[in-house]
Amino acid sequence: MNNYESNPDSRIGKRMIWLAALGLLGGLYVLFSSLDQNGGTVISVDEGGAAMVVLEQDRNGHYQVEGLINNQPVNFLVDTGATDVAVPESMARALGLDFGPKIQVMTAAGPSKAWMTRLNMVSIGGISRRNVRATITSGEFNGVLLGMSFLRHYSLQQQDGKLVISDKLLSPTVEY
Numbered sequence: 001m002n003n004y005e006s007n008p009d010s011r012i013g014k015r016m017i018w019l020a021a022l023g024l025l026g027g028l029y030v031l032f033s034s035l036d037q038n039g040g041t042v043i044s045v046d047e048g049g050a051a052m053v054v055l056e057q058d059r060n061g062h063y064q065v066e067g068l069i070n071n072q073p074v075n076f077l078v079d080t081g082a083t084d085v086a087v088p089e090s091m092a093r094a095l096g097l098d099f100g101p102k103i104q105v106m107t108a109a110g111p112s113k114a115w116m117t118r119l120n121m122v123s124i125g126g127i128s129r130r131n132v133r134a135t136i137t138s139g140e141f142n143g144v145l146l147g148m149s150f151l152r153h154y155s156l157q158q159q160d161g162k163l164v165i166s167d168k169l170l171s172p173t174v175e176y
Contacts (some may be wrong), residue, residue, distance in 0.1 A: 003042065024057070050167050051126030057161045064143070067124040069095055075143040076124060080156070082147030085122060085134040091144065092136040105135060113138045122150050127167050129153055 053139065055063040063078040069087070071096055079086075086122065092115075100116040102140045115136040124146070133149040155166040 024083075052164055053125035053127055055066055055163045055165070057163075063163045065124050065130040065146070067122065067146070069144065070097075070120045076146040077143050078151070078165075079145040079147055080151060082145045083129045084147045085132055086114075086118060086145035086147055087117075087134055087136050088140050088144075089136055090139055090140060097134075097136060099136060103135070105137070107137070107139065109139065122146075124165070127154065128166060 001065050036176075042128055053065065055065055058064055065076050065078065065103055066074045067074055069085075074095075076092070087095070092099070097119070098117075103114055103116055105114045115135050115138055117133050119132040120130065131165050151165070155164075157166075158162045
């Protein structure tokens with residue numbers, strides 16, 4: 001028998017190394033879990049009673065927000081470059097949306113077929129809009145693009161990794 005294996009101090013040392021390794025793995029898990037978060041969302045009302053949604057950028061620089069289409073939960077990706085709210089075909093079927101006329105749309109991936117539709121209600125935080133124009137896309141992607149057919153009705157302000165969407169449109173400055 002080896003003196004090294006019978007020495008109680010060496011067994012304690014091995015246990016300490018294993019414990020340190022497990023602690024390191026746990027710390028790395030917590031670190032990478034926090035990096036994987038989709039940013040934050042704050043919903044509030046300003047002093048004038050206007051509803052505001054404040055979104056924090058995710059680690060990819062995108063703004064995501066939980067919301068509702070026709071009172072059914074969806075995950076939106078804010079896309080000011082999208083003309084309409086864009087819903088993937090499989091999700092549109094799951095939401096029970098009406099497929100209107102077929103059209104050709106230009107996406108970041110090139111031309112694609114789509115269908116026109118109307119959404120009875122779109123909501124994020126305390127902000128809601130009825131009768132929102134949307135397209136149902138044949139391509140599949142995760143979530144729904146929250147495009148300008150919804151966003152154009154609201155004030156958008158981006159600064160320091162935050163996007164503020166307010167139901168108070170910016171009014172032009174009036175000079176007397």
